[in-house]
Amino acid sequence: MAQSTYQSVVLAKRPTSLIVPGETFTVQEHKALTAADLKDGEVLVDTLYLSLDPAMRGWLNDTRSYVPPVQIGEKMRGAVIAKVLASKSAKFAEGNYVTCSTGWTEQAIAKEKELTLLEVPAGGQVTDALGVLGMTGLTAYFGLIDVGKVKAGDFVVVSGAAGATGSVVCQIAKLKGAKVLGLAGSDDKVEWLKELGCDGALNYKDPNFRAQFKEATKDLIDVFFDNVGGEILEMALSRAKAHSRFIMCGAISQYNDAKPTGPKNISMVIAMRIRMEGFIVFDYVKEFPAARKELVQWLSDGKLKRKETIVKGGLRAAEQALVALYNGINTGKLLVEVKAENAN
Ligand code: NDP
Structure with a gap:
């Protein structure tokens, strides 16, 4: 009725x-x-x-x-x-x-x-139309490929890695031949990131996270895909390689703060000549159909997994x-x- x-x-x-x-x-x-x-x-x-x-x-x-x-x-x-x-x-x-x-x-x-x-x-x-084949999948695609210009051999670090955007970023980075470290907020999420093929994954809520992050990034970062901002961005800046690319997608750690805090070491952008670039996925609307086609192909081939x-x-x-x-x-x-x- x-x-x-x-x-x-x-x-x-x-x-x-x-x-x-x-x-x-x-x-x-x-x-x-x-x-x-x-x-x-x-x-x-x-x-x-x-x-x-x-x-x-x-x-x-x-x-x-x-x-x-x-x-x-x-x-x-x-x-x-x-x-x-x-x-x-x-x-x-x-x-x-x-x-x-x-x-x-x-x-x-x-x-x-x-x-x-x-x-x-x-x-x-x-x-999938709201996830892997929708706005978040497309954000991962354009952020990593167009803004980040990811290439084989890059060491890519992804924050918010077990989320809708981050999980697709990790997998596209692997498809492009990069080495990937994912950061997420629970041990279960870390396990899933390993199942997705990440070479490494860390729980940023672990009491030893700082030391673990330093060890895991000892070769320094080529590409940082940032979904969270704040303290984790500051840590990534401290481990950036010269001429690295920082893809500024989101800053969720700051969204609920009345007084957001920026990274204190932003001058690393100068010292390491980092190309730090923000983007909004809707800038790519005209290119959505072609990107979606590739995402669909990866999904159908079982190369892209999602939760x-x-x-x-x-x-x-x-x-x-x-x-x-x-x-x-x-x-x-x-x-x-x-x-x-x-x-x-
Ligand atoms: P997610 O599916 O990634 O969900 C958000 C996740 O963020 C949570 O699951 C949580 O996972 C993590 N999180 C929450 N608070 C914190 C914190 N304080 N520090 C670290 N991690 C935190 O969401 P989306 O994939 O939709 O979005 C991811 C990011 O991308 C957001 O910042 C969003 O604003 C941005 N975005 C940007 C777009 C653009 O065009 N630039 C388009 C779409 C999204 P955990 O358990 O790991 O903490």
Whole structure:
């Protein structure tokens, strides 16, 4: 039976540091949407999965960044996998799976140009569209290949290595013939990184991590792919080879801090003539199809492995899941299942 209402989650109060469950976001109830609400070229979608992304914390700050902040009272932004419920577009039919950025809502009406048809390749699954074949896989691809110019023989160190982006970085680096050291926050994650083919993997929460890191980087770093910033970036700078490349992808250790700390030894960039370059994956939109093709091929050939952590409990679970992301709940891609359905 069709639902009479649907829920969405809006920003209620900007957090000053950590997200406060029950305070930062609020749930709103709306009258259910139907085909009668559609104009020509529009599609009604039912959300199945939300992508949870570290950048979301930044979108809650009223500061200048690569996208405007989410406004108070505005629906929380985010990429989703959804199913078409009704369509007034020739491009999408009822029952199609799509990806879109309709945010934290159970239902939405989107214009056809805002949707991408989701096709599951051989060896793939629906949820890959938000992970290994989606934004995080593409971030790994362009960051390492285009920004980092990885090549055979490089010694590549990856922070946040067991996450959605980092785990793909480690594997592409191996495919390109590099030697790889992955850094992650638990022994289980370290084990998984070794299964993925990393030559070395360290738990940065281990009391002896500093000494272990120094030993593991005794040959010095050619390429550092940084997902976390802060203290680990400082340690990597101290072990950088002359003319090394630092790929500045993310700084999750800083996102919840009211007063973020930079690395104290940033002058190593000068001493070691490091090329340190930030990038945003959306700069590469035109090149996404070609990159996706290569990622699909690696996945189908079994050369690229992935894990995902799926939090159940519907839309209301998203806020707590986002908090948990910053505590490392996930191995691989973190998703929230909004609607239980075997979409595969
Ligand atoms: P992940 O799947 O990697 O999840 C985040 C992980 O970060 C957690 O699982 C946790 O793992 C780790 N983490 C959390 N807090 C800390 C901390 N204080 N110090 C070290 N590690 C921490 O997320 P994504 O793959 O989606 O994103 C990874 C990074 O890439 C983020 O910084 C994100 O902002 C950035 N990004 C950048 C893009 C771009 O275009 N530049 C696009 C997409 C992502 P652990 O248990 O190991 O601590």
